[in-house]
Amino acid sequence: MYTDLILLTLLDELKEIKGKTIIQKLIYFINQYYDYKINYNPYFYGPYSIDVENSISSLKGLGYITEQVEPLGISQRGFEIKKYSYSLTNDGKEVLNYFKKIEKSEYEKTLEFTKKIKTNIDITSVNRLSVAAKTLLILQNRKDENLSNEEIKHKALSLGWQLEDNDVDDSRKFINNVCFN
Amino acid sequence: MQKNEIRDPIHGLIERSELSVKLMNTYPLQRLRGIKQLAMANLVYPGALHTRFDHSIGVMHIANQLANHFNLNDDDKLLVGIAALLHDVGHGPFSHVSESILERYIDPNVLSNNITEKIHEEITCRIILHNNEIDRYLSKDYRENIVNLLLGNTTNFLLKGIVSGPLDADKQDYLLRDSYFCGVKYGVYDIERLINSLTIIKNQFNQIIGVKEEGVYNLEQFVIAKYHMSAQVYRHKVRLLTDAMITRAIILGIEVDKINWLAKLYKFEDNEEYIKNYLDWDDTRLTNNIIYGENKDGYAKKIFLKIKNRVLFKRIFYQDLVSFKAIPRLKLSKLSENINLQERIEETVCQFLTEKGFDYLSKYEVIIKVYSIKSVRASARDNESSILVLTEDSKNSTFEEMSTLFKSINENESKEFVEIYAPIFFGEKKKELLSTWRSQLTILIEETIESFEKR
Numbered sequence: 001m002y003t004d005l006i007l008l009t010l011l012d013e014l015k016e017i018k019g020k021t022i023i024q025k026l027i028y029f030i031n032q033y034y035d036y037k038i039n040y041n042p043y044f045y046g047p048y049s050i051d052v053e054n055s056i057s058s059l060k061g062l063g064y065i066t067e068q069v070e071p072l073g074i075s076q077r078g079f080e081i082k083k084y085s086y087s088l089t090n091d092g093k094e095v096l097n098y099f100k101k102i103e104k105s106e107y108e109k110t111l112e113f114t115k116k117i118k119t120n121i122d123i124t125s126v127n128r129l130s131v132a133a134k135t136l137l138i139l140q141n142r143k144d145e146n147l148s149n150e151e152i153k154h155k156a157l158s159l160g161w162q163l164e165d166n167d168v169d170d171s172r173k174f175i176n177n178v179c180f181n
Numbered sequence: 182m183q184k185n186e187i188r189d190p191i192h193g194l195i196e197r198s199e200l201s202v203k204l205m206n207t208y209p210l211q212r213l214r215g216i217k218q219l220a221m222a223n224l225v226y227p228g229a230l231h232t233r234f235d236h237s238i239g240v241m242h243i244a245n246q247l248a249n250h251f252n253l254n255d256d257d258k259l260l261v262g263i264a265a266l267l268h269d270v271g272h273g274p275f276s277h278v279s280e281s282i283l284e285r286y287i288d289p290n291v292l293s294n295n296i297t298e299k300i301h302e303e304i305t306c307r308i309i310l311h312n313n314e315i316d317r318y319l320s321k322d323y324r325e326n327i328v329n330l331l332l333g334n335t336t337n338f339l340l341k342g343i344v345s346g347p348l349d350a351d352k353q354d355y356l357l358r359d360s361y362f363c364g365v366k367y368g369v370y371d372i373e374r375l376i377n378s379l380t381i382i383k384n385q386f387n388q389i390i391g392v393k394e395e396g397v398y399n400l401e402q403f404v405i406a407k408y409h410m411s412a413q414v415y416r417h418k419v420r421l422l423t424d425a426m427i428t429r430a431i432i433l434g435i436e437v438d439k440i441n442w443l444a445k446l447y448k449f450e451d452n453e454e455y456i457k458n459y460l461d462w463d464d465t466r467l468t469n470n471i472i473y474g475e476n477k478d479g480y481a482k483k484i485f486l487k488i489k490n491r492v493l494f495k496r497i498f499y500q501d502l503v504s505f506k507a508i509p510r511l512k513l514s515k516l517s518e519n520i521n522l523q524e525r526i527e528e529t530v531c532q533f534l535t536e537k538g539f540d541y542l543s544k545y546e547v548i549i550k551v552y553s554i555k556s557v558r559a560s561a562r563d564n565e566s567s568i569l570v571l572t573e574d575s576k577n578s579t580f581e582e583m584s585t586l587f588k589s590i591n592e593n594e595s596k597e598f599v600e601i602y603a604p605i606f607f608g609e610k611k612k613e614l615l616s617t618w619r620s621q622l623t624i625l626i627e628e629t630i631e632s633f634e635k636r
Contacts, residue, residue: 098507
């Protein structure tokens, strides 16, 4: 499984990623495109992988990535809202350089696909990435059927997700350009 | 109708259906009386002698409690109860120790054709599907339903949640049971209040187990109990050490002593004969056959005798992984996937100890292990964070969102440590020696890894 390599490559290319949801969705697109067999399940906020979660935690514990916390005020329920951002440490860069030698092909594939994602969607938008990931999950599970937007929205509801027509249209454009190309 | 009840130290009186009584008296269930829940944890906690058998009955009881709480129909209630009762029939001697050894010798082609990812689950499913005693009481279809439920291959998320989920009956029982028999309070939580705070959350298409908003505190208590049991009991250094010794003894018995029956037990084969043989083994038979059997004196016997007499290996090295340089750190974090590197490091450490005057050691008796310790938040994230909460305004949120405890703990930390064990007899200078060795062994391990990489 290439979770660690993908995560380190993403952080190297993007310099900083704000929030785990974005990490989850970016790796989801890469995983689906290259069929890396990283296990994802439909979750409250969209496709989610415990392996990706563990990878973030593990790489942080090993000192290869840092997590910065930014307070963003107080929620309606009285909790402090925090934003987390992730970046590589020097040790993380050293490990990535090591991976570039021993897993050259997977590194290059990840890098190439990351650049492709960057040019086709706003990678700082949690909402856009989440909607695209949800749509991709539904479309890939029924790849041979030409699902209408209504069918996608209906399926999304069964998974506890609410999608709007323009969300689905935008996502389909992204998916056709990037994930099914 | 007269109730059939059995006494249990954790749950009091447990009601049994006629079917569960019959199944409890079958050989696969009775065998679990010979498999301790926590392997050799009794060397640390003398009372930890409880078995997979009493645990299985406890899980059945909690599954029945949950079924009653959710008003399941009689058929579904019976199904979850029986699935819960049978969920551990595939465990081998010393429980999870056997799992790691089975994984070491599994032929990847054999398992990829089968229905599960973990071997003891695979064996559990095969026993349920094919054992001729269980066969007497359960139809083929029923057995398939049980297996599907245990594997999570069902669209009935409610039943699935009772048997295999973040709040399943298994977790709810073993926390209380392990806590009680170890004589600690860490795993104690209010199970009645937790069950009462559970609810069914429905959407247009499905229903799953969630928690009422007022039950979030009960769930927090459960999360804390799990964390403390993990940190204080399951990851107790002597417990980890004895598990490592048993594992090493069995591996040496197979690979060095060439004990045929041991190899036969731990090399999974996809046939009925393998399962039949597997069911013949429990903790006592395995231990006695190694110590008193007809095989020649070897490493397996030597180590098992040490365990039996509580002459345990010593932890001679303990270091946080972040203390190592970047690439050796990476290699150590994946050490369980690289047996050759592991053996190389152990050999080097053995040479180091020999040079220090401990020349009675064999490289086979030096054991290196890497462990991770997760914070409360990190370990909860694996399980409970995604549990849905039904808020007072009838909206859905998640435990992660609703829990003050979860939010008040700083973001999850996962730390990894290296430990090395060896049968060293220290004199008075133990602390001094270990302190000096720490930095020396750190450098030695880094150099070993770097030279291993270059070959």
